[in-house]
Amino acid sequence: MIQKKDSSVSSEVKERLEKLFSEDDGADDDNLFQEDMENPVDSEIRELKAVVLSIDWEINDEIMSGLMKQIDALKKIYQQDQVLILFLQLLGTVGKYIQQKKAKAHPDSIKLLNSAYQSFEKAVTKKQLSEADRKNLLKTEVNRYKELKNQISSQRKAPIILTHETGEYQREQEKNRSESSNFQISPELTFVMEEIKKIIQAEFKILREELRS
């Protein structure tokens, strides 16, 4: 079908965007979401999952005490199940560490909290798992915990070279500089670096004003 050529800006933009960003069907994906859960799990577990996921986004006292409360509630429910109790103790220990260190917590501690939760959920919901399978799940998480503990204690011993938040970026920059003396900065990166400079200057200006007042 030949469409009448519209000369307005809007139709030109539409055409361009379709050409550049056409996906398989191009339709809105609203129907792809399930409004209801297919496999509802126990509400206490769901609540724990929500708290664990929240920690991945933000660590504050309210969320952390919510985690502890939820763990205690589940300990009461599963007091007869030794494996689940040990899982909850592990979650509690990692949670306490994160609660104490907050944003300074080792990044792997949040990963461990997530993976320990997932294994716990499996141990609770997958009825076909044997006792040995459940113990293996627990063993894996305990080993991860031990590994993290070692990492944290070795980190304490190592000299701190970069403590600023941008350390990773700076290290990357240093690496780039030493790897290639012909390193070319792309125009995009130059632009971004200029913007960052402005932002840092503005942040410092605000900080100075705050200190003065």
Added chain:
Amino acid sequence: MAFINQKNKEVQVKIVYYGPGRGGKTTNLEYVYKKFNHRIKTEMVTIKTQGDRTLFFDFLPFNIGKIKGYDVKIQLYTVPGQVKYNATRALVLRGVDGIVFVADAMTVRKEKNILSLNNLYENLEFYKKDIKQIPLVMQYNKMDLAEQGIPLLSFENLEQMLNSDIKAPAFKASALKGINVVQTMKKIIYMTFISLQKELE
């Protein structure tokens, strides 16, 4: 106001993805970059902190070709969502032409969405821009989490809470899965151009 260079016939459009921390702004840009990099041929610049959060902003520039004889460059930005980085957010908003507000559909993030929207309102006011006048698209992200049993705010609830006054076009989305990410972006670019139509015609 978009940068329009009449001499070189060039237009630069700045779109900012705004919203609470960990809401999926960076994931939106990453999806676009990964999926369409072979077509848009660009570099995405992103600077994160150790905990994987956006420290300054993400920047994804690309060219969409000629429109009305103008070479059109789109610049997608994100802002750091954490409350403490407000100076950065305000600066990234300077010269903004269109905004995508990426809200987090999780029930536990209800207040964070409201705080972030209020913060956007205030920061726009600083530049004498009205949130109801600037092209804006609402994106309710993480809707896929319903499958995992995570308590989510309903679309209606989110609309009532965040969009009843602004009445912007809204999408349910999952930035992680790429659901409605491109539709959101197309919509905001389209709306921004509609607002620029007079200058270009």
